[in-house]
Amino acid sequence: MALKSSPSDQDFICCLDSVHDLLTLRHSLSLLLSQGWMDMAKARYSMGLSRISQPLFSLKPHSASARILVSFTDDGAESSSQLTLVKLDARERNSHSTSYSHTSEEKPGHELEQKQKPTRSKAVPTDWSQDEDAAYRQLMGGVDDSDSDSEASVSYQAVELTTPIRWFGALVSPHLQSAQTSFDSALEILVKMANAQREALDAHNRVTQQNDAPDS
Amino acid sequence: MAGVAVQASSRGSSLIAIIADEDTVTGFLLAGVGNVDLRRKTNYLVVDNKTTVKQIEDSFKEFTTREDVAIVLISQYIANMIRFMIDSYSKPLPAILEIPSKDHPYDPSQDSILSRVKHMFSSDPAGPSDRK
Numbered sequence: 218m219a220l221k222s223s224p225s226d227q228d229f230i231c232c233l234d235s236v237h238d239l240l241t242l243r244h245s246l247s248l249l250l251s252q253g254w255m256d257m258a259k260a261r262y263s264m265g266l267s268r269i270s271q272p273l274f275s276l277k278p279h280s281a282s283a284r285i286l287v288s289f290t291d292d293g294a295e296s297s298s299q300l301t302l303v304k305l306d307a308r309e310r311n312s313h314s315t316s317y318s319h320t321s322e323e324k325p326g327h328e329l330e331q332k333q334k335p336t337r338s339k340a341v342p343t344d345w346s347q348d349e350d351a352a353y354r355q356l357m358g359g360v361d362d363s364d365s366d367s368e369a370s371v372s373y374q375a376v377e378l379t380t381p382i383r384w385f386g387a388l389v390s391p392h393l394q395s396a397q398t399s400f401d402s403a404l405e406i407l408v409k410m411a412n413a414q415r416e417a418l419d420a421h422n423r424v425t426q427q428n429d430a431p432d433s
Numbered sequence: 434m435a436g437v438a439v440q441a442s443s444r445g446s447s448l449i450a451i452i453a454d455e456d457t458v459t460g461f462l463l464a465g466v467g468n469v470d471l472r473r474k475t476n477y478l479v480v481d482n483k484t485t486v487k488q489i490e491d492s493f494k495e496f497t498t499r500e501d502v503a504i505v506l507i508s509q510y511i512a513n514m515i516r517f518m519i520d521s522y523s524k525p526l527p528a529i530l531e532i533p534s535k536d537h538p539y540d541p542s543q544d545s546i547l548s549r550v551k552h553m554f555s556s557d558p559a560g561p562s563d564r565k
Contacts, residue, residue, distance in 0.1 A: 236550055240541070247533055253460045254535045271455050271479050274462065275469070281476070282465035284446040285503035287526065298526060300503055303446060304465065381462050393463070400460035404449075411504050411528040414546055418525075421550050 225427045232420035238413040246406045253399035260393035269385050269393065279379040283404055298415070302408040304401075447503035450496035450527070451477040452489060452511055456535050461506070476502065486514050493518055502527045509544070510537035519545045 261269050282305040290297040382389060382397055449466045451458050458479045461467075468476045478484075478492040493515055496505045509531045512519050522529060522545075529546075533539035541547050 232550060236547070243539065247539060250457070250533060254456055257456055257460060269459065274467070276473055276475070278469050278471050278473070279467070281448055281468035283449065285449060286446055287503050300528070381465065381467060396460055397463040400464040404461070404464050404466070407504065407506065407530055407532070410530055414528060414530070415525060417550055418546065
């Protein structure tokens with residue numbers, strides 16, 4: 218005789234699985250961050266304390282190259298969102314920012330919205346799947362959305378993209394580049410953690426509601 | 434760029450905000466998280482020994498109310514300074530993630546989210562507010 222699990226059991230198991238994923242990811246994150254801090258300390262030792270410090274952070278307007286794409290299920294509720302990390306490569310950023318600034322000089326105003334299909338330069342990878350391409354176009358403002366989204370994409374492209382490692386000098390220690398790699402990987406882990414955390418909380422809320430509901 | 438999936442509706446790209454010590458913020462800025470808008474407003478706060486709790490509270494409030502922020506990273510030792518705000522935060526977005534810092538290793542018993550879920554498994558009726 219097959220045992221059937223009740224919905225509350227399934228939610229409970231889902232919560233346990235999400236918590237397990239979360240703890241595993243946390244362990245990975247701790248290792249990556251420790252490696253990153255160690256490399257940064259080595260870079261400071263070789264380059265000098267003042268060469269890697271907060272006063273060198275650029276306060277010129279610039280846009281983040283590591284962003285989060287928030288996608289919702291059909292009901293559109295924030296609690297059912299899925300987060301995806303999207304990164305722009307430095308060569309892609311520079312080529313695309315050049316093409317957009319050229320367009321804005323020629324035809325300002327609402328016609329800019331028409332021109333926001335990203336031009337495929339040599340730096341853009343050509344082996345993307347259809348979903349990745351759609352996500353990238355939306356990130357660069359190429360998808361026709363509501364007016365407010367178009368205005369937001371125009372302001373986003375008006376802000377320059379930058380390469381943060383250049384803030385610390387033209388020639389930097391290889392340890393600083395290793396630290397950058399560690400924190401890059403840590404970012405990917407963090408996005409997975411955010412999704413696992415949301416799933417655990419959702420399952421926890423469902424179990425709590427079922428426990429609190431009066432027996433019928 | 435692997436594993437990117439766009440469903441029927443999406444909010445567009447969002448930022449990651451950080452409230453952490455200088456080394457952690459530097460590392461994540463190197464990873465490309467830093468954003469400075471035209472009004473010179475940043476998506477990060479570097480916490481040092483001169484930063485007041487009020488500044489941390491204001492930054493947390495600002496980042497969690499911004500429409501363009503999807504994740505807020507906060508070092509756990511800084512989260513402990515504003516624990517009451519974090520425990521009372523219940524919105525799904527932006528997601529709050531507590532991370533370890535260089536000088537303060539991560540303690541799962543102090544994590545706001547884990548303590549909520551742990552309460553579900555334990556027979557102790559006390560909630561997260563009773564954490565020491």
